[in-house]
Amino acid sequence: xxxxxAKLGVPPAQEGDSLSxxxxxxxxxxxxxxxxxxxxxxxxxxxxxxxxYAAQGQTGxxxxxxxxxxxxxxxxxDLCINSxxxxxxxxxxxxxxxxxxxxxxxxxxxxxxxxFACRFAxxxxxxxxxxxxxxSRAIYVQQLKGMLESSGASVAIANPDFIELxxxxxxxxxxxxxxxxGTPEQLNLLPEADVVLHPNSPDExxxxxxxxxxxxxxxxxxxxxxxxxxxxxxxxxTGLDVRPGDRCASWLPFYHDMGLVGLVxxxxxxxxxxxxxxxxxxAVRPLQWLKLISRNRCTIAFSQPFGLKLCxxxxxxxxxxxxxxxxxxxxxxGAEMIRLDTLQSFSAKFSAAGFNxxxxxxxxxxxxxxxxxxxxxxxQGVKSLRVDAKTxxxxxxxxxxxxxxxxxxxxxxxxxxxxxxEIRIVDDADREVPHLAVGSILVKGGSVMKGYFNNAEETARxxxxxxxxxxxxxxFLFEGDLYITGRRTDVIIVNGRNxxxxxxxxxxEQQPExxxxxxxxxxxxxxxxxxxxxxxxxxxxxxxxxxxxxxxxLQQMVYMAFGVSCLVELVPxxxxxxxxxxxxxRFAARQGFLKRANMxxxxxxxxxxx
Amino acid sequence: MSEITxxxxxELLCQRLVHFTNAEAEISAETNLITHLAIDSxxxxxxxxxxxxxxxxxxxxxxxxxxxxxxxxxxxxxKIKSSS
Numbered sequence: 001x002x003x004x005x006a007k008l009g010v011p012p013a014q015e016g017d018s019l020s021x022x023x024x025x026x027x028x029x030x031x032x033x034x035x036x037x038x039x040x041x042x043x044x045x046x047x048x049x050x051x052x053y054a055a056q057g058q059t060g061x062x063x064x065x066x067x068x069x070x071x072x073x074x075x076x077x078d079l080c081i082n083s084x085x086x087x088x089x090x091x092x093x094x095x096x097x098x099x100x101x102x103x104x105x106x107x108x109x110x111x112x113x114x115x116f117a118c119r120f121a122x123x124x125x126x127x128x129x130x131x132x133x134x135x136s137r138a139i140y141v142q143q144l145k146g147m148l149e150s151s152g153a154s155v156a157i158a159n160p161d162f163i164e165l166x167x168x169x170x171x172x173x174x175x176x177x178x179x180x181x182g183t184p185e186q187l188n189l190l191p192e193a194d195v196v197l198h199p200n201s202p203d204e205x206x207x208x209x210x211x212x213x214x215x216x217x218x219x220x221x222x223x224x225x226x227x228x229x230x231x232x233x234x235x236x237x238t239g240l241d242v243r244p245g246d247r248c249a250s251w252l253p254f255y256h257d258m259g260l261v262g263l264v265x266x267x268x269x270x271x272x273x274x275x276x277x278x279x280x281x282x283a284v285r286p287l288q289w290l291k292l293i294s295r296n297r298c299t300i301a302f303s304q305p306f307g308l309k310l311c312x313x314x315x316x317x318x319x320x321x322x323x324x325x326x327x328x329x330x331x332x333x334g335a336e337m338i339r340l341d342t343l344q345s346f347s348a349k350f351s352a353a354g355f356n357x358x359x360x361x362x363x364x365x366x367x368x369x370x371x372x373x374x375x376x377x378x379x380q381g382v383k384s385l386r387v388d389a390k391t392x393x394x395x396x397x398x399x400x401x402x403x404x405x406x407x408x409x410x411x412x413x414x415x416x417x418x419x420x421x422e423i424r425i426v427d428d429a430d431r432e433v434p435h436l437a438v439g440s441i442l443v444k445g446g447s448v449m450k451g452y453f454n455n456a457e458e459t460a461r462x463x464x465x466x467x468x469x470x471x472x473x474x475x476f477l478f479e480g481d482l483y484i485t486g487r488r489t490d491v492i493i494v495n496g497r498n499x500x501x502x503x504x505x506x507x508x509e510q511q512p513e514x515x516x517x518x519x520x521x522x523x524x525x526x527x528x529x530x531x532x533x534x535x536x537x538x539x540x541x542x543x544x545x546x547x548x549x550x551x552x553x554l555q556q557m558v559y560m561a562f563g564v565s566c567l568v569e570l571v572p573x574x575x576x577x578x579x580x581x582x583x584x585x586r587f588a589a590r591q592g593f594l595k596r597a598n599m600x601x602x603x604x605x606x607x608x609x610x
Numbered sequence: 611m612s613e614i615t616x617x618x619x620x621e622l623l624c625q626r627l628v629h630f631t632n633a634e635a636e637i638s639a640e641t642n643l644i645t646h647l648a649i650d651s652x653x654x655x656x657x658x659x660x661x662x663x664x665x666x667x668x669x670x671x672x673x674x675x676x677x678x679x680x681x682x683x684x685x686x687x688x689k690i691k692s693s694s
Contacts, residue, residue, distance in 0.1 A: 066668060130671060134643055134654060137675040161672045280671050284659045310655075495652065552645040559644045563654075 030062035042269035055080035086117030088192035126208035127255035202226040220453035230446035231370035234418030239375035251282030261371035302332035326354035364414035376415030421445030492523035520589035
């Protein structure tokens with residue numbers, strides 16, 4: 001859609017092509033907040049059942065452009081009609097039930113229509129990201145290729161903005177099950193097959209969710225209809241306690257679990273209207289999101305901490321006068337570590353615009369458990385715990401700070417598990433630890449994924465034989481509430497993006513100068529609380545020019561793949577610490593790096609990372 | 611606004627980019643935005659906002675996948691500007 005904006009002044013050719021906009025010749029008003037239809041709170045067996053019900057009301061999805069103008073309206077009624085037509089067109093392709101359909105997920109009505117069309121047709125959709133980084137063509141193409149291959153996708157669809165990139169992916173596919181690829185407009189030219197659309201069963205796969213921006217080993221989380229509906233019920237009834245009069249606003253990408261499950265599927269399951277701003281438009285002008293909330297009197301809107309930070313950074317005092325955020329009752333925060341000061345700066349800034357800090361709803365979740373795992377009570381605001389920093393590191397126990405003057409870490413309370421779900425903290429030997437002791441966070445319950453698609457090895461690593469999902473996160477429980485203290489060293493989170501350390505290392509190892517197992521990647525915290533990616537590489541090059549060339553190339557590759565700057569350190573062979581089995585220890589590599597950096601702080605070339 | 615040439619866009623960009631980097635680095639059309647200027651995602655968004663305001667255009671994200679240097683970015687802006 002960004003290109004629609006780019007072509008302002010030229011007749012927007014794409015508009016008329018969308019099924020959804022046919023009914024919107026006179027686009028004046030978004031779907032209403034109040035519904036004449038009685039509210040049902042996600043008590044459906046399947047997703048299409050939820051849509052069939054919502055379609056009897058007046059609510060739906062609204063899409064806004066970068067300037068805050070209403071661009072498209074897709075009522076649940078139209079969504080239901082349009083997606084059934086598309087389902088019949090897809091059925092004409094003669095795919096077997098549960099075949100996968102890849103969709104490049106820009107924030108458009110077409111994506112939502114196609115997603116539901118797949119469900120009506122008994123197909124399994126999955127959302128692929130849009131490219132966001134400078135110079136990222138090659139890596140983006142590689143990333144999509146990995147997703148198409150690992151999902152064995154039969155169909156791939158991209159809107160005109162991205163079709164050229166998708167075509168490049170398709171040309172590069174080796175042996176593949178792909179039967180059709182094209183734009184939504186091209187799909188609309190296919191005939192509608194005369195078929196009966198069979199209802200879905202709760203045990204069927206509803207969709208796949210790919211995690212992180214992995215380039216070579218994309219993992220598709222398999223979510224069944226039952227897991228999805230269980231999670232939606234938890235979000236709608238417990239997490240948000242949704243009621244008539246609620247309205248949502250979102251800029252979250254449709255290819256992220258929080259954007260898709262939290263702000264597309266959950267509102268539909270409770271028949272709420274939603275106002276969307278494209279992620280790109282939010283990122284460039286974050287205040288548009290707040291203006292949307294203010295203008296349409298939205299009550300529910302989620303963000304990553306990074307999104308809140310962007311708002312705080314960019315808002316001028318003069319902007320606040322036009323905003324009234326007093327309607328916002330559930331300001332969900334999730335998807336990365338939540339720092340208290342991020343929330344405090346946001347409310348300090350926007351309380352002048354009526355923002356109520358009790359609206360903050362810091363929660364915890366992950367795609368492997370559909371989306372949500374825990375929520376705090378609604379309307380209590382942020383609660384946090386100050387724990388002694390020294391005891392935390394040395395004894396792995398969170399001890400509350402009593403006296404002044406002690407160094408402390410402050411952790412945000414992420415609430416209790418949703419009904420039907422349990423959280424357990426275990427130590428390295430897999431023994432459950434007492435309250436306040438820090439360990440790996442395990443989750444069990446109806447929302448947990450079936451596994452990673454076609455990947456028994458990774459599945460076995462994530463889900464224990466007794467059904468507990470290892471989240472990969474570290475934290476503790478206190479009075480039944482969950483506190484996240486960090487991630488294990490295998491994931492680096494920068495500006496809200498999850499980056500797998502292994503992916504960074506693999507990029508390095510693809511360079512001819514770098515051998516396998518001679519690169520180690522990890523994150524370090526900067527003084528301002530941001531995270532930097534560090535890549536330490538063992539290097540045999542002697543010439544300063546060659547070394548600089550390698551550093552530049554590595555920085556460029558990491559940037560193109562993950563959109564972050566990266567500090568590259570070249571060290572002599574055998575510098576990186578290895579475990580007894582010869583594996584690199586990222587934890588030890590990080591310790592070594594920090595030690596060297598402290599000693600050589602002034603001599604080191606400091607590479608700024610924002 | 612009168613017609614702007616490609617060279618003028620490049621020059622304007624070089625001037626603007628100085629503010630995005632702490633380095634004293636000389637910025638020319640050939641400067642690599644990633645390796646030389648360390649334009650990360652946050653700086654990129656700021657830069658895009660400035661470009662959009664300055665040139666009264668909208669920069670589509672899909673076009674950025676082919677942008678590596680100042681020249682690439684200037685070409686892109688010129689293309690969008692002249693097709694609007």
